[in-house]
Amino acid sequence: xxxxxxxxxxxxxxxxxxxxxxxxxxxxxxxxxxxxxxxxxxxxxxxxxxxxxxxxxxxxxxxxxxxxxxxxxxxxxxxxxxxxxxxxxxxxxxxxxxxxxxxxxxxxxxxxxxxxxxxxxxxxxxxxxxxxxxxxxxxxxxxxxxxxxxxxxxxxxxxxxxxxxxxxxxxxxxxxxxxxxxxxxxxxxxxxxxxxxxxxxxxxxxxxxxxxxxxxxxxxxxxxxxxxxxxxxxxxxxxxxxxxxxxxxxxxxxxxxxxxxxxxxxxxxxxxxxxxxxxxxxxxxxxxxxxxxxxxxxxxxxxxxxxxxxxxxxxxxxxxxxxxxxxxxxxxxxxxxxxxxxxxxxxxxxxxxxxxxxxxxxxxxxxxxxxxxxxxxxxxxxxxxxxxxxxxxxxxxxxxxxxxxxxxxx
Ligand code: HEM
Numbered sequence: 001x002x003x004x005x006x007x008x009x010x011x012x013x014x015x016x017x018x019x020x021x022x023x024x025x026x027x028x029x030x031x032x033x034x035x036x037x038x039x040x041x042x043x044x045x046x047x048x049x050x051x052x053x054x055x056x057x058x059x060x061x062x063x064x065x066x067x068x069x070x071x072x073x074x075x076x077x078x079x080x081x082x083x084x085x086x087x088x089x090x091x092x093x094x095x096x097x098x099x100x101x102x103x104x105x106x107x108x109x110x111x112x113x114x115x116x117x118x119x120x121x122x123x124x125x126x127x128x129x130x131x132x133x134x135x136x137x138x139x140x141x142x143x144x145x146x147x148x149x150x151x152x153x154x155x156x157x158x159x160x161x162x163x164x165x166x167x168x169x170x171x172x173x174x175x176x177x178x179x180x181x182x183x184x185x186x187x188x189x190x191x192x193x194x195x196x197x198x199x200x201x202x203x204x205x206x207x208x209x210x211x212x213x214x215x216x217x218x219x220x221x222x223x224x225x226x227x228x229x230x231x232x233x234x235x236x237x238x239x240x241x242x243x244x245x246x247x248x249x250x251x252x253x254x255x256x257x258x259x260x261x262x263x264x265x266x267x268x269x270x271x272x273x274x275x276x277x278x279x280x281x282x283x284x285x286x287x288x289x290x291x292x293x294x295x296x297x298x299x300x301x302x303x304x305x306x307x308x309x310x311x312x313x314x315x316x317x318x319x320x321x322x323x324x325x326x327x328x329x330x331x332x333x334x335x336x337x338x339x340x341x342x343x344x345x346x347x348x349x350x351x352x353x354x355x356x357x358x359x360x361x362x363x364x365x366x367x368x369x370x371x372x373x374x375x376x377x378x379x380x381x382x383x384x385x386x387x388x389x390x391x392x393x394x395x396x397x398x399x400x401x402x403x404x405x406x407x408x409x410x
Contacts, residue, residue, distance in 0.1 A: 064314030101219030155215025252397025286348030
């Protein structure tokens with residue numbers, strides 16, 4: 001099998017439920033040139049090294065025209081590029097500005113202090129299962145939960161959440177390489193959602209400037225730190241980024257997590273008896289079933305000689321995080337799900353300067369959600385295995401996760 005056909009198999013929906021044997025094949029050539037000019041990197045140490053290499057750019061403007069790659073790229077029509085798609089020094093300035101109100105040094109307790117609110121949101125959603133013996137964990141829990149959290153964090157009024165939900169869905173749909181709608185139609189819907197969301201945020205930011213609250217948008221709009229302030233357009237782009245980056249990813253961590261727990265009922269039972277297990281368990285889920293399977297947006301800024309291959313300047317690079325996470329050169333028995341794995345420096349949140357900004361929040365959301373689901377669902381079981389997956393090979397997870405249960409504990 002050539003590695004060109006291998007990559008097509010990886011993005012092929014037919015293999016979405018279990019791409020891991022294909023990644024094992026891919027790792028036989030750690031850095032491989034694909035037929036469309038994309039360089040895939042599939043082994044742990046090579047991925048880690050490139051994530052820290054300043055010769056890699058996240059800015060698509062550095063990509064020399066290439067034959068079209070198989071995945072669409074996210075763009076921000078009408079909005080400046082957000083910091084996930086920028087290189088230093090702009091990336092670093094904007095990330096520092098965004099970090100100040102989100103965590104240390106200015107607000108070290110922000111996420112920790114959200115524990116109570118997160119727990120309440122989780123219990124309200126599970127209370128909503130009352131009177132039923134089957135739910136779709138995606139629609140009924142894992143989707144609404146992170147949207148409510150990010151809206152609360154940003155300071156979006158509760159009544160506007162459904163609008164946020166619809167915009168986020170339309171924007172994320174554009175990242176799907178094999179949509180039900182045609183690509184042009186999908187891009188148009190996504191562009192429209194992006195510009196509506198941008199306009200909405202612009203108004204909301206003005207409102208927060210006039211009447212500031214304890215939320216992130218107010219802090220970002222008013223705070224004067226050593227780097228000054230974000231401009232209004234930078235602030236809008238950052239707001240859109242925070243909403244989108246933390247959306248489908250957290251949904252998939254929770255659903256992949258529950259799916260895995262239901263496949264390993266002994267672990268589910270242990271979590272019920274010992275909620276402390278949630279911490280290493282979530283790390284293992286980020287390694288074993290990472291919501292972000294690969295990063296398709298990097299470009300080489302120079303010729304890069306790595307693992308016996310020279311990636312030429314301007315070439316697109318795909319860093320296959322999910323494959324690195326199963327690399328036997330790095331992890332003992334990598335295909336084993338081991339919730340108490342000790343040595344677990346997985347790549348689930350990336351690494352280097354773009355390391356996931358929302359990681360502390362995502363971890364907490366997943367730890368609290370999985371613990372409470374394990375505690376409250378009486379005799380939970382999968383209705384179908386594998387469940388139907390989303391099309392998207394990058395942000396991978398079940399589209400629906402029907403779960404049956406006997407009763408609901410209080
Ligand atoms: C389980 C949930 C999550 C996963 C698996 C995840 C994964 C990732 C990964 C792999 C990256 C690196 C991207 C790259 O190197 O190009 C990243 C970056 C980022 N994530 Fe997350 N993420 C999650 C949740 C969140 C949440 C909840 C937020 C927001 C509150 C968030 C905000 C961001 C931002 C802003 C970046 C860009 C950081 C930068 O460019 O410096 N993420 N995330």
